[in-house]
Amino acid sequence: MTLAGQLHQMGTGKTTDAPASVHDIYERVVSAIIEHRLPPGTQLVEEKLAAVFGVGRSRIRTVLARLAHEKLVLLQRNRGAFVASPSVEQARHVFGARRLIEPGLARLIIERATQTDIGRLREHVAKEQAARTANDRRAIIRLSGEFHVLLGHIVGNTFVTEMLQELTSLTCLIIVLYDSPALPACPHNEHADIVNAVERRDGEAAARLMLKHLDHVESSLHLVDQDSREIDLEAVFNKA
Amino acid sequence: MTLAGQLHQMGTGKTTDAPASVHDIYERVVSAIIEHRLPPGTQLVEEKLAAVFGVGRSRIRTVLARLAHEKLVLLQRNRGAFVASPSVEQARHVFGARRLIEPGLARLIIERATQTDIGRLREHVAKEQAARTANDRRAIIRLSGEFHVLLGHIVGNTFVTEMLQELTSLTCLIIVLYDSPALPACPHNEHADIVNAVERRDGEAAARLMLKHLDHVESSLHLVDQDSREIDLEAVFNKA
DNA sequence: AGCTATCATATTGTAGACAATTTAGTCTGC
DNA sequence: GCAGACTAAATTGTCTACAATATGATAGCT
Incomplete structure (x- = not known):
């Protein structure tokens, strides 16, 4: 093309x-x-x-x-x-950074989210569900990332939001590169669970669910060096 | 000049x-x-x-x-x-982002830090102490930031390190803009306390001390709109 | 054949020229 | 004196031409 x-x-x-x-x-x-x-x-x-x-x-x-x-x-x-063609190491770093930021973000959001915000979250989750039933893989991946950025927006911290923007964009690339072809990215709607916890104002649950979600996404990937760009030729051919 | x-x-x-x-x-x-x-x-x-x-x-x-x-x-x-001349709001966002990242980072570092790393940390803290006794304000501010970046390096996550680089650089600007002229930036050596916790492999303490440290730095600033660039003229002159 | 050196091509890196834009200053008419 | 239009200066935005660089091809030598 x-x-x-x-x-x-x-x-x-x-x-x-x-x-x-x-x-x-x-x-x-x-x-x-x-x-x-x-x-x-x-x-x-x-x-x-x-x-x-x-x-x-x-x-x-x-x-x-x-x-x-x-x-x-x-x-x-x-x-x-x-x-960009993130290496396995970079991929792990991306998830590492997200684990550092997002559970805390989920905990914070309990204090900030208005009812309007929660409505917007529900709306987004609905869109995701629609894309999932329509089996529109591209939309699913994009919307999954946008959910996390939306959380950043609600907390209202510019820096955090921009970091999430960057990290989620990269996550999209990573998913494309390393997704095990079997199951789609976010199998069940874990995002909905998080929104529920937010609505219950249960910060600890939200943080816990977020961490579980990230772990889940990462572990659903096949993160072993395969066709990743920048193959480490040294490691491949050097016996040392 | x-x-x-x-x-x-x-x-x-x-x-x-x-x-x-x-x-x-x-x-x-x-x-x-x-x-x-x-x-x-x-x-x-x-x-x-x-x-x-x-x-x-x-x-x-x-x-x-x-x-x-x-x-x-x-x-x-x-x-x-x-x-850049960070507004009060931006300053708060910077500290908000740091609170989100750095306590978790401190907790993580317990698992990763080798004895060599801890030595490097001690060395750095010593440099800070030297700058403090020499009353070299510029060096104090710069080294204070570098300590946090060093923690990022030790954890070894590129993204986190770069975020910290950015956030600490901005913190330098913020300190210059909003420091209450009374006391210098990091009055006691809280960094040393954190290193001690790391050496004891007490992750929770390290995280708690880091959070306290950040709160301490932020609260030592005089974060009220004063001569901050981008004065909101609307807010100043509109009665609404 | 295999190796090396040279050359050709494709692409980026940089500088400088010109256009577009903002800002402030000046003038005019009232 | 003052509002508004016009002008002039400073600065950035963009394009284009040329230099520097990397890569692959070719030719010649052993």
């Missing part, structure tokens, strides 16, 4: 010929990566992207730099930009 | 006329901000920085973009880059 095809979003049929803004380009590349229309490892050549979006290389460059800082792309000096 | 003066680092008397690399420029600007030779709110004009470092604007641009992503500088579209 062409790069243009991979990046094309339905419904954005802009008829104006104003060049795409940095923000738009960023959004479109991100969703292409998250929904893995651009699979891990894909090289993103600046000039080609520039042609696709009808802009110069400089705009593409700022987008790629930003993506690199969020670890969604890997920038190799003088070599180019590649869609 | 001139911009060149603010950015000049003693001891880096490079005699080669090779232009500064992006990395070097980044490092030098960061330390200038952290040690507040570039105080919060300072505008960083691309062309002037380019002249100081003897490079074109593009390199400066990538550095500024990176700093903006780490929230050490604020990038205002079509207006320019300014050294």
